[in-house]
Amino acid sequence: MKNSILAIVALSVVGCSAKYNVNNIEEKTELLMKDTPVSISVPANGMYGNQTYTGSGKATAMAIREAFSHYTDNVNIFYDCGDLSCLNANHKIDHGYYVVPQILHWEDRATEWSGLPDRITIKIVIYSAESNRRVAATMISGKSKWATFGGDHPQDLLAEPVNSYVAGLY
Numbered sequence: 787m788k789n790s791i792l793a794i795v796a797l798s799v800v801g802c803s804a805k806y807n808v809n810n811i812e813e814k815t816e817l818l819m820k821d822t823p824v825s826i827s828v829p830a831n832g833m834y835g836n837q838t839y840t841g842s843g844k845a846t847a848m849a850i851r852e853a854f855s856h857y858t859d860n861v862n863i864f865y866d867c868g869d870l871s872c873l874n875a876n877h878k879i880d881h882g883y884y885v886v887p888q889i890l891h892w893e894d895r896a897t898e899w900s901g902l903p904d905r906i907t908i909k910i911v912i913y914s915a916e917s918n919r920r921v922a923a924t925m926i927s928g929k930s931k932w933a934t935f936g937g938d939h940p941q942d943l944l945a946e947p948v949n950s951y952v953a954g955l956y
Contacts, residue, residue, distance in 0.1 A: 804928055804929065804942075804943055804946070805928065805929045806926065806927070806929075806943070806946060807926070807928075808926050808950070809924065809925045810923070810924045811909070811924055811925060812920055812922060812923040812924075813922070814954075815921050815922070816921055817955065817956060818883060818912070818922075818956050820858060821857070821859070822858055822860070822882040822883065823858065823860040823861075823879050823881065823883070824854045824861045824862070824882055824883050824884075824885060825862050825877055825882070825884050826854075826861065826863045826884075826885045827867040827870070827884070827885070828843045828844060828847045828864065828865050829846055829847065829868060829889045829908075832846075832889035832891065832940070833889075834894070839892050842892050842940065842941065843868075844865070845944065846889055846908055846941075847865075849944035849945055850885055850887055850910065850948055850952075851863050852945070852948075853945075853948045853951070853952035854952055856949075857956050860882070864876070870911075870913055874918065879915045880915065880916070881915055881916055883912050883913065883915060885911075885912050885913075886913070888911075889906070889907075889908050891905060891927070892940050893905040894940050903929045903930040904930040904940045904942075905928065905930070905940070906926075906940045906943050907925060907926070907927040907928075908925070908926050908944070909924070909925050909926075910924050910926065910948075910951070924951055926947045926951060928943035928944075928946075
């Protein structure tokens with residue numbers, strides 16, 4: 787009986803937390819400066835198989851904006867841009883940073899009944915506005931907890947690892 791209770795408690799602890807992995811593609815070359823402008827492009831919506839997840843690009847950009855908002859009041863999302871060349875051509879800034887996210891994987895599952903977790907993988911590249919050179923790049927992947935009890939979605943996996951990553955840049 788005692789072993790059964792311990793097993794249930796252990797399973798609930800393991801199954802109730804999301805898992806994240808942050809893999810820096812390019813280590814930051816400098817600490818970012820606080821209170822400088824940040825311009826964020828909106829990535830194309832994520833896909834899994836033939837399913838396109840409408841609004842996932844916007845949700846990703848908004849999570850990134852929230853993370854940068856802790857360090858500057860001048861954070862803008864540009865919905866008409868998906869890459870650095872568009873930001874440079876249409877929303878040029880003299881100093882600060884361009885942030886270009888890309889959704890590589892977006893999988894929304896009915897975890898509560900299927901046992902299959904939601905999954906995301908996003909790439910974030912940060913460029914210096916003055917030089918257009920990369921100052922940092924990372925891949926963030928996440929997998930939802932096993933016991934969701936409904937209501938969890940891939941965008942719920944963004945805030946924690948994105949906030950942590952951005953905090954490490956300053």
